[in-house]
Amino acid sequence: MRRSIVAGNWKMHGSQEQALRFCEALSAAPLAAEVELVVFPPVAYLGLFAANVSQEGVQFGAQDLHPSPEGAHTGDISGEMIADLGGRWVLVGHSERRREHREDDALVAAKVRAALAVGLKPIVCVGETLAQRRADAANAVVADQLRTVLDAVGPEGLVRGAVAYEPVWAIGTGASAAPEQAEAMHGVIRQTLAVRDAALAEEQLRVLYGGSVTADNAADLFHQPNVDGGLVGGASLEAESFLAIAAAAG
Numbered sequence: 001m002r003r004s005i006v007a008g009n010w011k012m013h014g015s016q017e018q019a020l021r022f023c024e025a026l027s028a029a030p031l032a033a034e035v036e037l038v039v040f041p042p043v044a045y046l047g048l049f050a051a052n053v054s055q056e057g058v059q060f061g062a063q064d065l066h067p068s069p070e071g072a073h074t075g076d077i078s079g080e081m082i083a084d085l086g087g088r089w090v091l092v093g094h095s096e097r098r099r100e101h102r103e104d105d106a107l108v109a110a111k112v113r114a115a116l117a118v119g120l121k122p123i124v125c126v127g128e129t130l131a132q133r134r135a136d137a138a139n140a141v142v143a144d145q146l147r148t149v150l151d152a153v154g155p156e157g158l159v160r161g162a163v164a165y166e167p168v169w170a171i172g173t174g175a176s177a178a179p180e181q182a183e184a185m186h187g188v189i190r191q192t193l194a195v196r197d198a199a200l201a202e203e204q205l206r207v208l209y210g211g212s213v214t215a216d217n218a219a220d221l222f223h224q225p226n227v228d229g230g231l232v233g234g235a236s237l238e239a240e241s242f243l244a245i246a247a248a249a250g
Contacts, residue, residue, distance in 0.1 A: 002204065003036055004228050006230055007039070007089070009063060009210075009232065010236060010237060023052035025240070031055060038089050050087070061123075065090050067111045079118035083118055083120060093126065095125060095127055113153055123161055126165060127211075133167070156197075159206075162206040163206070163207045164208040165207060179221050183225065183226055219248040
């Protein structure tokens with residue numbers, strides 16, 4: 001059975017005080033053994049999280065990494081630095097990085113390769129814009145994004161982390177994909193891997209839904225057979241709502 005993941009992406013939000021309150025609540029909460037929690041705070045607070053939560057089944061990560069192990073890259077962070085701060089996961093290819101920093105599929109694949117090289121587990125984000133969905137190109141766009149990563153790291157590399165489907169038109173808008181829409185695209189993602197390794201696709205690939213996940217819609221989304229948890233944005237900033245979503249996954 002694929003263990004569910006509920007991951008919280010704080011984006012560029014938070015403070016030390018907020019992070020400490022969150023850590024205290026997370027440390028005191030009863031957690032379902034079948035759900036793995038991952039928190040992606042701003043990298044400035046990553047060490048704080050890693051030092052203040054001792055719950056088994058809770059891990060932390062960074063929201064991005066540079067594809068090179070070191071060098072003259074002002075403002076960037078390497079995979080080894082993330083691991084040194086206590087991170088075990090990293091987000092790669094989030095739609096906001098693709099849009100705001102012009103990250104293309106080749107760069108995303110290089111970042112996935114860099115993460116795996118230092119033992120980090122990447123969550124590879126894929127998804128289509130509203131215009132692409134309306135043009136009936138959503139499946140092809142998502143499959144192409146994933147194939148570029150598969151070409152770089154192979155099926156075994158991909159399943160060392162996870163894939164997050166985030167319809168760009170649903171991120172931060174309050175409009176979530178219907179559970180049936182999410183399930184259909186998660187099926188496309190799983191089938192894209194199955195072409196290369198059917199067993200890994202069925203048994204090990206974890207596909208998360210990201211796109212305005214809340215405590216109110218989480219249970220319906222997570223009930224879908226191909227949905228293995230969620231990548232949560234705004235609802236992950238407060239421990240109460242994040243833990244409610246985690247409970248829905250359990």
